[in-house]
Amino acid sequence: MPSRFSREVRTVSVDHTAISTQIQLVARPEGWPTPDDFRTVTVEYGPLEPGQVRVVNEFVSVDPYMRGRMNDVKSYVPPFALGETMTGGAIGRVVESTADTVPVGSVVSHQFGWRDVVQEDARGFQVVPEIPGVPLSVRLGILGMTGLTAYVGLTDIAPVKDGDTVFVSGAAGAVGSAAGQFARLLGAARVVGSAGSADKVARLTDEYGFDAAFNYRDAPVREQLPTVAPDGVDVYFDNVGGDHLTAALDVLNRHGRVALCGAIAGYNSTERTPGPDNMSNLITRSLTLRGFTLGDHLHRAADFQQWVTPLFAAGKIAYDETVVDGLENAVDAFLSMMRGGNTGKMVVRVSQS
Amino acid sequence: MPSRFSREVRTVSVDHTAISTQIQLVARPEGWPTPDDFRTVTVEYGPLEPGQVRVVNEFVSVDPYMRGRMNDVKSYVPPFALGETMTGGAIGRVVESTADTVPVGSVVSHQFGWRDVVQEDARGFQVVPEIPGVPLSVRLGILGMTGLTAYVGLTDIAPVKDGDTVFVSGAAGAVGSAAGQFARLLGAARVVGSAGSADKVARLTDEYGFDAAFNYRDAPVREQLPTVAPDGVDVYFDNVGGDHLTAALDVLNRHGRVALCGAIAGYNSTERTPGPDNMSNLITRSLTLRGFTLGDHLHRAADFQQWVTPLFAAGKIAYDETVVDGLENAVDAFLSMMRGGNTGKMVVRVSQS
Numbered sequence: 001m002p003s004r005f006s007r008e009v010r011t012v013s014v015d016h017t018a019i020s021t022q023i024q025l026v027a028r029p030e031g032w033p034t035p036d037d038f039r040t041v042t043v044e045y046g047p048l049e050p051g052q053v054r055v056v057n058e059f060v061s062v063d064p065y066m067r068g069r070m071n072d073v074k075s076y077v078p079p080f081a082l083g084e085t086m087t088g089g090a091i092g093r094v095v096e097s098t099a100d101t102v103p104v105g106s107v108v109s110h111q112f113g114w115r116d117v118v119q120e121d122a123r124g125f126q127v128v129p130e131i132p133g134v135p136l137s138v139r140l141g142i143l144g145m146t147g148l149t150a151y152v153g154l155t156d157i158a159p160v161k162d163g164d165t166v167f168v169s170g171a172a173g174a175v176g177s178a179a180g181q182f183a184r185l186l187g188a189a190r191v192v193g194s195a196g197s198a199d200k201v202a203r204l205t206d207e208y209g210f211d212a213a214f215n216y217r218d219a220p221v222r223e224q225l226p227t228v229a230p231d232g233v234d235v236y237f238d239n240v241g242g243d244h245l246t247a248a249l250d251v252l253n254r255h256g257r258v259a260l261c262g263a264i265a266g267y268n269s270t271e272r273t274p275g276p277d278n279m280s281n282l283i284t285r286s287l288t289l290r291g292f293t294l295g296d297h298l299h300r301a302a303d304f305q306q307w308v309t310p311l312f313a314a315g316k317i318a319y320d321e322t323v324v325d326g327l328e329n330a331v332d333a334f335l336s337m338m339r340g341g342n343t344g345k346m347v348v349r350v351s352q353s
Numbered sequence: 354m355p356s357r358f359s360r361e362v363r364t365v366s367v368d369h370t371a372i373s374t375q376i377q378l379v380a381r382p383e384g385w386p387t388p389d390d391f392r393t394v395t396v397e398y399g400p401l402e403p404g405q406v407r408v409v410n411e412f413v414s415v416d417p418y419m420r421g422r423m424n425d426v427k428s429y430v431p432p433f434a435l436g437e438t439m440t441g442g443a444i445g446r447v448v449e450s451t452a453d454t455v456p457v458g459s460v461v462s463h464q465f466g467w468r469d470v471v472q473e474d475a476r477g478f479q480v481v482p483e484i485p486g487v488p489l490s491v492r493l494g495i496l497g498m499t500g501l502t503a504y505v506g507l508t509d510i511a512p513v514k515d516g517d518t519v520f521v522s523g524a525a526g527a528v529g530s531a532a533g534q535f536a537r538l539l540g541a542a543r544v545v546g547s548a549g550s551a552d553k554v555a556r557l558t559d560e561y562g563f564d565a566a567f568n569y570r571d572a573p574v575r576e577q578l579p580t581v582a583p584d585g586v587d588v589y590f591d592n593v594g595g596d597h598l599t600a601a602l603d604v605l606n607r608h609g610r611v612a613l614c615g616a617i618a619g620y621n622s623t624e625r626t627p628g629p630d631n632m633s634n635l636i637t638r639s640l641t642l643r644g645f646t647l648g649d650h651l652h653r654a655a656d657f658q659q660w661v662t663p664l665f666a667a668g669k670i671a672y673d674e675t676v677v678d679g680l681e682n683a684v685d686a687f688l689s690m691m692r693g694g695n696t697g698k699m700v701v702r703v704s705q706s
Contacts, residue, residue, distance in 0.1 A: 068637065241632065255649075260635050275628030279594065282613050282644030284421065289642040291635030296608075 018045045018054060022085040022115035023330050028072050032338075037070070038331050041085075045119040048098045054119040055108055057092035057350045059137040060327070061145075062334040063174075064239075064262050065293070086330075087113040089145055091128070091136045092351075102127055109139050114330050116350045135321075141345030142178055142319040143308060145294060149261060150178035150237070151304045152297040154186055157290045158235045158257035162187040165229055167248060169193070170239035171213065172200035174345035175261060179237045180208050181317055188235070192228040194221065194244065196340045203343060207318050216240075221247040237261060246276040252287055260291040320344025371398045371407055375438040375468035376683050381425050385691075390423070391684050394438075398472040401451045407472040408461055410445035410703045412490040413680070414498075415687040416527075417592075417615050418646070439683075440466040442498055444481070444489045445704075455480055462492050467683050469703045488674075494698030495531055495672040496661060498647060502614060503531035503590070504657045505650040507539055510643045511588045511610035515540040518582055520601060522546070523592035524566065525553035527698035528614060532590045533561050534670055541588070545581040547574065547597065549693045556696065560671050569593075574600040590614060599629040605640055613644040673697025 020043045027037045048054060066088060069080045080086060090113060094106040099122030102108060108125035112118040128139050141147065153175075154160045166183040170176045171193025183191050193204045194216045204213035212228035214221075225233075225247045232253040238245055241263025248258065281287060311317055322342035324333035330348045337346040373396045380390045401407060419441060422433045433439060443466055447459045452475030455461065461478035465471040481492050494500065506528075507513045519536040523529045524546025536544050546557045547569045557566035565581035578586075578600045585606040591598055594616025601611065634640060664670055675695035677686035683701045690699040 073637075245632070246628075260632075263633050263636060272630040274630055275599075275632045277625040277627055279598070279613075279628045280616050282642060283616060283646065284426075285644065286646060286649055287644050289635060291638065291640050293636065293639060296639055 016047065018117050018119065019043070020045060020115050020117035020119070021327060023327065024085050025070060025080045025082055027082070028079075029070055033067070033070060033331070033335060035331055038086075040328065043115075045117070048096055048119065049121075051099050051121055051123075052097075052119060053094050053099055053102050053108070053122045053125060054096040054117065055092040055110070055125065056095050057090045057116055057118065058352065059091050059135075059140055059323075059347045059349055060114050060330065061089035061140040062330065062337050062346050062348060063088065063145075064338065066334065067338060085113055085115055087111055089113075089140050090115075090118075090350075091139050091144075092118070094125075097122070107136060107139075109144065114327065114348075116327050137321055137323070137345070137347045137349075138319070140347055141174055141321060142317060143305075143312060146174045146345055147178050147182075147308055148297070148301055148304045149175050149294050150182050151307065152292065152294065152300055153237050153259035153261050154179060154182055154235065156297060156300065157292050158237065158259035158288070160186040160188050160235050163189045164234035165190040165192070165231060165253075166235045166237065167192050167194075167225065167229060167233045167251075168210075168237045168239070169216075169244040169248075170262070171195055171204050171208070171210065172343055173239060173340075174342070176237070176239050177204075177208050177319065177344055178317075179239075179261075180204065180210050183235070183237070184209060185311060185316065190229075190231075192225075192233075194224075194240070200343060203320075207320075209318075216244070222250060226251055232256075235259070238263070242273065246278060249276050249278045249281050249287070252281065252285060254285045256285060256287045258287065258289045260289060322346045323349050325349045369400065371470050371472065372396070373398060373468050373470035373472070374680060376680065377438050378423060378433045378435055380435070381432075382423055386420070386423060386684070386688060388684055391439075393681065396468075398470070401449055401472065402474075404452050404475055405450075405472060406447050406452055406455050406461070406475045406478060407449040407470065408445040408463070408478065409448050409470055410443045410468065411705065412444050412488075412493055412676075412700045412702055413467050413683065414442035414493040415683065415690050415699050415701060416441065416498075417691065419687065420691060438466060438468055440464055442466075442493050443468075443471070443703075444492050444497075445471070447478075450475070460489060460492075462497065467680065467701075469680050490674055490676070490698070490700045490702075491672070493700055494527055494674060495670060496658075496665060499527045499698055500531050500535075500661055501650070501654055501657045502528050502647050503535050504660065505645065505647065505653055506590050506612035506614050507532060507535055507588065509650060509653065510645050511590065511612035511641070513539040513541050513588050516542045517587035518543040518545070518584060518606075519588045519590065520545050520547075520578065520582060520586045520604075521563075521590045521592070522569075522597040522601075523615070524548055524557050524561070524563065525696055526592060526693075527695070529590070529592050530557075530561050530671075530673065530697055532592075532614075533557065533563050536588070536590070537562060538664060538669070543582075543584075545578075545586075547577075547593070553696060556673075560673075562671075569597070575603060579604055585609075588612070591616070595626065599631060602629050602631045602634050602640070605634065605638060607638045609638060609640045611640065611642045613642060675699045676702050678702045 091109045102122040110125045166188040168180045172195040193213045201213045204210040214224040236248040236258045239262040444462045455475040463478045519541040521533045525548040546566045554566045557563040567577040589601040589611045592615040
């Protein structure tokens, strides 16, 4: 898609500066993060170096995986650095450029995170096409990393086969609502999900096409899941972990597959919680559990765009966003998302084009 | 190999009968099985039908997986039927035959289990070559299902790559001692294991070529494993489950793989035990846990024979057996094996050729 994007090329050398407001992590949270773990700073960018672009962000993304990166644990995704600006997905428009490849006016997605203006080497940005009538934030959600995460989980990690029953937990969230719909488009015969409120449960069946859904706050998942999946589950897309994973292991069919994408149930826990008491099912039913993080699968982005673009254009994919206005509210938006205050993708609107 | 086996073909029609002593399961054990859960019966076989063979067993196999099949749980490997003869691996010699394909004198392996004489359709038996100087029981162990289990686990389920560190639990057992040696032959740079006595631990390093090993009764596995795998583990071949699996999840490297072959720690437990408290490592380290039972992988038997036969002939594979004499001692042999009383493959000698 980027290669088909065309716009009048206008490269501008500039000599003036810009002020950027940015949010930084200053303390490692114990349990739930608090506003005191962050600070707001302003940074002055000088004139552009050759090959740089200056971008005014329109939306920045808040995602569950960010909680893990706030901890200083040995991991292969390095933790957020203290005293540095929170990185993460964002999308904006190029306002100044000394790079031929990324002209002024381009829409670009990037990983420079929680700031209103960013200025960096052009190679750190990816030009993406605008879609008429669709807000740029869709590139952070269903057509961006969120959608790619769902796609990779259901193709490479826990492949959906024709006729499968697929269970998605946290299914009203950004990744979950994509996963449920993608599962169907990839051949699933039955798609069921869980969410944390009656409204969300209704949305799963009414808007996202789930065959059945339940509110995990109503009764133990272990009791509710078998009633919506009486013939068992072939693929489980796990955003929650904990009681959801245990319940899924109860009902997974022989050769069942689990894509472990998130474990939001435990992200803010300060204690280790016991794991599933039914791990022996992995052997007796020949199950596969596979954890993944998207960084290993970015090479699948082009395949995903090729697959999703015509489906999206044909109106076959529903999506929701919860938009919080103002970079100064990014921390609140993040915390709200961690508590389930979002439906679909949670984004922070930093500016309006 | 079977196709290269040659022996004078001598098909005999017979009209006399044979007495077979057989051991049957009569009650489903709660916790540890007891002798009262079994009975011994004698069966009289009539003259052979066309296409049948009569086999005098030399060895029958007792294996950990049999404990699971004694329970009446919904599973895709059906439970042992009450009041019927225990099935399982066995090897013997054809004494009468009305089938051209399986002549008298052939050595055959089969799954008709705990009996001294068996008479069935010839298609239920597989002719295997004799190896001069090697007891037939090797076909129940390192060159049979036991070896195939280790091979499948380290190739299809949790593939070993050049330079890997591999951890095998229950490594002095039949499958474990094969897995440790096969891991090295498949390219592992470091192989470590656990066993339940000082003698077994010594055997791992002295006989089976493990680089390091520990006695899991000496101290918590979670404390001991990191000391023998200071650079982490890439592949874990799990025969034990429980504390061993939890400890492995602590030290598995990014993209680590686990073949879940057995969970002997829990086989005789009457209560559900909590699972690993570190399941979130599956996501942060992109781990894969895969359970398997051999029935799904029998198509790999020919590949395995092709791989293992020259290695075995060249003396590159050590193996041990614990032989218990007398079919009447099969239940005791099984229980002893479940308690770790064996080194290497446990077999029951039913007759001597």
